Amino acid sequence: MGESKLRSVYPTLLPTRRAFLSSALGVSAYVLLPDLARAGSGGGIRALAFDGDVLLAAEATLNVSEDNGGTWAERTTPGKVLAMATNPDRPGLVAAGLEKGGVALSADGSATWRIGNAGLPDGEVNALAIASRNPDLIYAAVRGDGLYKSEDAGETWTLAMDRPWLKEAERDPLTLASVDLETGMGGIWIYAGTEMGLTRVPDCFCRWQDVQPGNAMDALVSGDAPPPENPLPDGEPVQSLASSPSAPERLYAALPSGIWTSADGGVVWTQVALSAATAIAVHPRDETYIAAVIGGTLKLSRDGGKSWTATAAG
Amino acid sequence: MRPIAGMFLAGIATAVIGSFVLAQASPDETAIEGLTFLGEPVSEDDLIAGKQIYAESCASCHGENLEGQPDWRRRLDNGRMPAPPHDETGHTWHHSDRNLFIVTKGGVQAVVPGYESDMPAFEGILTDDEIAEVLAYIKSTWPERQREFQAEVSANDRGGL
Numbered sequence: 001m002g003e004s005k006l007r008s009v010y011p012t013l014l015p016t017r018r019a020f021l022s023s024a025l026g027v028s029a030y031v032l033l034p035d036l037a038r039a040g041s042g043g044g045i046r047a048l049a050f051d052g053d054v055l056l057a058a059e060a061t062l063n064v065s066e067d068n069g070g071t072w073a074e075r076t077t078p079g080k081v082l083a084m085a086t087n088p089d090r091p092g093l094v095a096a097g098l099e100k101g102g103v104a105l106s107a108d109g110s111a112t113w114r115i116g117n118a119g120l121p122d123g124e125v126n127a128l129a130i131a132s133r134n135p136d137l138i139y140a141a142v143r144g145d146g147l148y149k150s151e152d153a154g155e156t157w158t159l160a161m162d163r164p165w166l167k168e169a170e171r172d173p174l175t176l177a178s179v180d181l182e183t184g185m186g187g188i189w190i191y192a193g194t195e196m197g198l199t200r201v202p203d204c205f206c207r208w209q210d211v212q213p214g215n216a217m218d219a220l221v222s223g224d225a226p227p228p229e230n231p232l233p234d235g236e237p238v239q240s241l242a243s244s245p246s247a248p249e250r251l252y253a254a255l256p257s258g259i260w261t262s263a264d265g266g267v268v269w270t271q272v273a274l275s276a277a278t279a280i281a282v283h284p285r286d287e288t289y290i291a292a293v294i295g296g297t298l299k300l301s302r303d304g305g306k307s308w309t310a311t312a313a314g
Numbered sequence: 315m316r317p318i319a320g321m322f323l324a325g326i327a328t329a330v331i332g333s334f335v336l337a338q339a340s341p342d343e344t345a346i347e348g349l350t351f352l353g354e355p356v357s358e359d360d361l362i363a364g365k366q367i368y369a370e371s372c373a374s375c376h377g378e379n380l381e382g383q384p385d386w387r388r389r390l391d392n393g394r395m396p397a398p399p400h401d402e403t404g405h406t407w408h409h410s411d412r413n414l415f416i417v418t419k420g421g422v423q424a425v426v427p428g429y430e431s432d433m434p435a436f437e438g439i440l441t442d443d444e445i446a447e448v449l450a451y452i453k454s455t456w457p458e459r460q461r462e463f464q465a466e467v468s469a470n471d472r473g474g475l
Contacts, residue, residue, distance in 0.1 A: 163389075206409070207431075
C-alpha cells in the first residue's frame with residue numbers, strides 16, 4: 001500500500017508523525033489503572049502474549065503489565081485486537097490481528113503502531129503467529145478466507161494456504177503457533193487450533209495434517225505396537241495455543257474443557273486445569289511460566305500449570 | 315543413472331516401496347552436473363525419459379509446464395487440494411527425494427496416514443525406474459536455489475516422514 005493511501009486510511013499512524021504518535025499513544029497513555037477498575041474481569045481477554053517479561057492482554061483495549069499482572073497500564077491500539085504474537089529475538093515486537101481487518105505492528109512493546117495490510121483481504125484477523133526463527137516472517141489467519149504470510153515484517157502479504165479441513169468442512173484457525181520443531185521439509189511447523197480441534201501445516205505450506213507421532217508409519221509397517229497417543233478431546237474447539245521458544249516441544253492449549261499440555265509437540269496431551277479456558281501464553285525463556293484465562297479469570301502458573309494464582313486484574 | 319538399490323529407502327520406505335533399479339547407464343552416458351536422484355547420478359537419457367513420462371502421466375493435473383492447477387492454494391469444493399506446481403513456485407522442492415518417491419508411488423496417504431487427496435498412487439502404473447526418472451526430470455527444471463535447498467533436505471532425510 002502506498003503511503004498516500006495509508007495516510008488516508010490511518011492518518012495518525014504514519015512514521016512522519018512519529019513524534020506526535022509517541023506522545024499520543026505512548027508514554028502519556030501509560031496510565032496506571034486502579035486494579036479494581038477491572039477486577040474480576042479477564043473473561044473478556046481475547047489474547048495474551050509475553051514480550052520478554054512484559055505480559056500483554058488484549059481485551060476491549062490492550063493492557064500491559066511489567067510486574068507479572070500486579071499492575072496494568074492501558075495502551076492505545078489502532079483497533080480492537082483479536083490476536084497477538086511476539087518473538088524473543090526481537091524484544092518490543094508485537095503483532096496484533098485487528099477485528100476490523102489488517103495487522104498492527106509495534107516495535108516498541110505496544111506504545112506505537114503501524115498498520116500492515118497490503119495484500120490482506122478484508123476480514124477479521126483472528127489468529128496470528130511470528131515465525132520462531134525469523135521475526136520478519138508473520139502468519140495471519142483471515143476469518144472466512146485463509147492463511148496469509150508476510151516475509152517483510154508485515155508490510156505485504158500473500159495467500160499461503162487455504163483454511164484447514166476438519167470433519168468435512170473448512171475451519172477457521174482460532175489460534176496459530178509457530179512451533180520450532182523440524183518438519184523434515186527444511187522448515188518448522190505452524191500449529192492451528194480450530195473449532196474442531198488441532199491441526200498443523202509445515203511452513204512450506206504443503207498440506208494441513210493431523211499431529212502424528214514421528215514414527216507412526218514405521219510402526220504401521222513393522223506391525224509394532226503403535227506409539228502412545230493421547231490427542232486433545234475430539235471435536236472440541238482449541239481456542240488458544242502456545243509453544244515456548246525455550247522448549248518448543250512443550251505446548252499448551254486452552255479449550256472449553258480446560259488447559260492441556262503436551263511435552264512431545266502435541267502427540268500426548270494431559271489436562272492441567274479443569275475450567276473453561278480461552279487464552280494462553282508462555283514465557284519466552286521459561287516454559288513453565290504461563291498466563292491463561294481460566295474460568296473467566298486471568299491466572300498465572302510458574303510450574304507448567306500444576307498450580308495457579310489469579311492476577312490483580314487483566 | 316546407475317542401478318539404485320532399495321537401501322536408500324530404509325525401514326518403512328523399503329516395506330512400502332520395495333526396491334527399485336534404474337536403467338543401467340551405458341558407458342557413454344554422461345551424468346548431468348549437479349543433479350542426482352537418491353544419491354545416484356542422472357543422465358540425459360533419464361531426463362528425456364522422465365520428460366516423456368511427465369507429459370503422459372503428470373501434466374494433466376500438474377500442468378504441461380509444471381505450473382499446477384489454477385488457484386492451487388485454494389481448496390476444491392470437495393475439500394481436497396488441487397495439484398500444486400512442480401516448478402519453483404510450488405512446494406515440491408521442500409521434499410526429499412525419498413519423500414517425493416514415496417508420494418508418487420504410494421500417494422500422499424503414504425506419508426500422511428489417513429490423508430485424502432486426488433494425487434493417484436502410481437504403484438503398478440509406473441515402474442520404480444520410471445518414477446525415479448520423472449522425479450529427476452522435475453528436479454532438473456528447478457533453479458539453483460531450489461536445487462540446493464532440496465539437496466540439503468534430502469541429505470538430512472533420516473528416514474522419518
